[in-house]
Amino acid sequence: MKPSESAGGDDRGAAPIGGASSYPIALELFFDLVYIFMLSRLSQGLADDLSVRNAAQVAVLLLAAWWVWVLTAWLTDLFNPRLPVIQALVLVIMFGTLVMAVVVPGAFEEHGAAFVAAYFGIHIARDAVLIPGTRVHRPIQARSIRVFFWFLVTAGLWIGGAFTHGTARLVLWGIAVTVDLGSARIGWPTPRLGRTELASQIFAGMHLSERHRQILIIALGELILTAGLGLARSDFEAGRVAVCAVAFVNAVLLYQLYFHRIRQFQGPQDVAAVERVQPGTATSYRHLVMVAGAVVISAGTSLALTRPFGTAPVAWIVVLLGGPALFLLGTALFDYVMTGRILWSRLVAILALVAAGPAMPLLPPLGIMVVANLVLLLTLLAGVTAARRRPPA
Secondary structure, rough: OOOOOOOOOOOOOOOOOOOOOOOOOOHHHHHHHHHHHHHHHHHHHHHHOOOOOHHHHHHHHHHHHHHEEEEEEEEHOOOOOOHHHHHHHHHHEEEEEEEHHHHHHHOOOOOOOHHHHHHHHHHHHHHHHHHHHHHOOHHHHHHHHHHHHHHHHHHHHHHHOOOOOHHHHHHHHHHHHHHHHHHHOOOOOEOOOOOOOOOOOOEHHHHHHHHHHHHHHHHHHHHHHHHHHHHHHHOOOOHHHHHHHHHHHHEEEEEHHHHHHHHOOOOOOOOOOOEEHHHHHHHHHHHHHHHHHHHHHHHHHHHHHHHOOOOOOHHHHHHHHHHHHHHHHHHHHHHHHHHOOHHHHHHHHHHHHHHHHHHHHHHHHHHHHHHHHHHHHHHHHHHHHHHOOOOOO
């Protein structure tokens, strides 16, 4: 397999192996569509059971799904996505992700083996193409071997979890997915091959930035899907219509909070030609926090649709306020990666949501959603005002 025209030499600061275009191609956008279904299944699974145990299970499944997305985004960044073999591989991964999404509700019950089989199939298919296909480009092949080595490190945990039940499966899979994601942060150290230097420039900054924007849009799209389905099933009952309207406004505010900052420091003219490994992985993890926030918000919307004006249990309050807080945390962490500065307005907003929690039993679920939206709106206005007073350098 031939790398794209910009292929570099080694791991110690070579030019990236980015695709032929700085921007994602249509196939990459098509691939992301399966994540609307995936995120919908995860949010509904959380809404169905708000216990701490189930929340941990949903988190593990989200991390596994996210790792598949990250590796696929890196795949089309490091190799020309217009190559037929890469396009075929993306479609295979897309189908595997679809299977993972289908079995998500029973992943910690009767469908554990099916979930692991789909997850394994994705990794094996990717590495079966990349490792032999890059044999004439040893530094590039070494990176693929390192990733595959760490996949083998966690394989026993994934398989062991599939054949256990309850807490054992949760612990084994939790360790496995943590190692999967964490190995990238240390450069996938591998016997005889060493590690990928975290200072090496291997990502095309503009392409990878655009891919993260797209998956954020997908997450917000799932939130709108939840609101739309709720409206379609509401028989236009006033309370449910109001929940759908507030959920739509919520999606708009999240969109504005994210892209208002993006326009300030991540416009195409400002993005570097290459992205180093450490910032590239950090960006992916920060977007994971934002996507997790969107999933929790969607779950809260589903709950509010069932009882807009009823009493909100403590678990509901945690979800309805925790989702926006988690999203704001992700944006603050992302901003710190991009600028090296703490975005205090976002942290103040998180504290406001936490402080409002004890008073929320006085309000119905719809009222709690409105309070969360007000905090988001004030945060957005504070950001806009600050940007006008002191434009970024």
